[in-house]
Amino acid sequence: MTYFRNTSLMVIFLLSVSFIPFHHGWSNYNQDQVNDFKTAIEESTYENPHALAKVKFKNELWTIYLAPASRMTARGVTADMIKKGTPLRIVAYPHKTVKNEMRAERIFINGEKFELR
16 A cells, blocks of 8 residues: 555656746746837747747847736736737747747736736
């Protein structure tokens, strides 16, 4: 019985920690470099773990991590609001090591501000 319990606990532990490398912490983003720019959405995904938008910034395509879909909905941002072609203003921090990736702190759609954190 002890062997089964210990084995079960070990399996649960290994499954729990196996997903840690997939999580990106906010500390990976340079909060000293704020990018505040207007653009239009080229492509978007509205699902968990995070909604994403691909936008042009400095003539390059960037991936912008938004909030989780549930938080976006709670803050009033629907999937239709971040569809392709939507003009918006983004305030975001670039990733420290991953090229062309940012985390959005807030977005403005039709002049309305949405805090994402």
